[in-house]
Amino acid sequence: MSIYWQLIWAYIKIGIFGFGGGYAMLSLVEKTVVTPGWITEQMFTDIVAISQMTPGPIGINSATYIGYAAPSHVNPELSGVGWGILGSCLATLAVTVPSFILVLYCSHFIRRHNESGVIKAIFAGLRPVVVGLIASAAIMLMNAANFCPDGQSYQLISSIAICVAAFCLVYFPLPTGKGKTVKLHPILVIVLAGIAGYLLYGI
Amino acid sequence: MSIYWQLFTSFFKIGAFTFGGGWAMISIIEREIVDKHHWIERSDFLDLLAIAQSLPGILAVNISIAVGDKLKGGKGSIIASLGTILPSFLIILAIAIFLTPDLIKSNRMISSVFMGIRPAVVALIVAPVITSAKAAKLTLTTIWIPAIVALMISLDLGTVSNPVLYIVLGGLGGWLHWKYTTKSLHN
Numbered sequence: 570m571s572i573y574w575q576l577i578w579a580y581i582k583i584g585i586f587g588f589g590g591g592y593a594m595l596s597l598v599e600k601t602v603v604t605p606g607w608i609t610e611q612m613f614t615d616i617v618a619i620s621q622m623t624p625g626p627i628g629i630n631s632a633t634y635i636g637y638a639a640p641s642h643v644n645p646e647l648s649g650v651g652w653g654i655l656g657s658c659l660a661t662l663a664v665t666v667p668s669f670i671l672v673l674y675c676s677h678f679i680r681r682h683n684e685s686g687v688i689k690a691i692f693a694g695l696r697p698v699v700v701g702l703i704a705s706a707a708i709m710l711m712n713a714a715n716f717c718p719d720g721q722s723y724q725l726i727s728s729i730a731i732c733v734a735a736f737c738l739v740y741f742p743l744p745t746g747k748g749k750t751v752k753l754h755p756i757l758v759i760v761l762a763g764i765a766g767y768l769l770y771g772i
Numbered sequence: 773m774s775i776y777w778q779l780f781t782s783f784f785k786i787g788a789f790t791f792g793g794g795w796a797m798i799s800i801i802e803r804e805i806v807d808k809h810h811w812i813e814r815s816d817f818l819d820l821l822a823i824a825q826s827l828p829g830i831l832a833v834n835i836s837i838a839v840g841d842k843l844k845g846g847k848g849s850i851i852a853s854l855g856t857i858l859p860s861f862l863i864i865l866a867i868a869i870f871l872t873p874d875l876i877k878s879n880r881m882i883s884s885v886f887m888g889i890r891p892a893v894v895a896l897i898v899a900p901v902i903t904s905a906k907a908a909k910l911t912l913t914t915i916w917i918p919a920i921v922a923l924m925i926s927l928d929l930g931t932v933s934n935p936v937l938y939i940v941l942g943g944l945g946g947w948l949h950w951k952y953t954t955k956s957l958h959n
Contacts, residue, residue: 625861661857701920764888
């Protein structure tokens with residue numbers, strides 16, 4: 570039973586301290602759920618990939634998935650679908666409750682003090698930290714489990730090639746002719762990487 | 773059609789059709805609540821966005837709470853945020869039930885696909901590091917802040933690697949900097 574309380578507490582914390590949304594929250598989510606062993610490093614990366622391929626905010630997606638997977642991973646007695654759904658509901662609710670309190674309170678507060686220098690100064694101090702949070706999420710995922718799970722050098726080389734190619738496709742606009750450029754959608758890049766994986770390792 | 777039902781369906785659409793979360797959602801939210809339904813003015817939308825983005829929590833959920841509250845108070849905020857959450861909750865729950873970690877590991881085709889996807893996911897997180905660094909207008913005097921934050925968190929040293937610590941320090945630093953610079957202006 571205690572895993573459910575831990576999930577609720579963990580996701581309330583993520584809801585309170587998850588600044589910067591999306592990717593900036595990832596390092597906090599990773600620290601909170603991978604370190605105590607609720608899910609493995611690889612499961613975490615898979616959740617990020619699944620979140621990319623499915624609609625909706627990454628914070629909700631991860632709460633729903635981890636809430637479902639953690640109880641059976643920690644305690645085999647809790648392996649039924651019902652136990653998983655219970656975890657999903659609790660984690661998803663827990664991550665949104667702090668938002669209600671903070672957004673409702675702050676929008677009323679800021680409506681009254683919207684020219685305050687203190688508030689602007691605090692937000693100005695947070696911005697560079699958020700950049701660092703996103704960077705740390707990327708650095709922590711650059712590990713053996715994601716790049717060469719079987720310890721073979723051809724895996725490492727092809728993984729690095731996929732990583733560099735994916736970055737270029739997402740970051741640099743592609744020329745489409747007629748002088749126009751287009752940036753590839755992240756979902757398309759994920760799909761292409763999946764095809765590359767199948768061609769490299771699956772056949 | 774009641775305004776509550778419209779709020780719910782608008783945010784359900786936003787939750788169901790935006791991939792990648794966060795910034796990808798904003799243009800769709802703007803189109804629904806400013807252009808289509810005229811619920812709020814464009815300038816007010818930017819203010820709501822600033823609040824939703826500066827506060828912790830999920831950006832899209834924060835926006836839906838703020839818009840729902842502005843239109844119909846507490847009840848509106850609950851309905852709007854439920855609309856945002858439900859599509860991803862239902863989709864991910866279905867995936868979690870059918871695509872278990874054991875299945876990913878034991879099925880050769882699925883496991884090879886995920887082996888290709890994992891390094892690409894890392895690249896997809898590197899890209900927003902650069903775009904957010906540009907948006908934060910980092911200079912040579914502030915670039916050390918994200919560098920140290922990223923280094924300390926990824927070294928995994930226990931308490932000093934806790935992201936929460938750096939969020940608190942960042943807010944505190946911004947406040948102290950403001951206090952120091954405004955005082956020196958007065959002297």
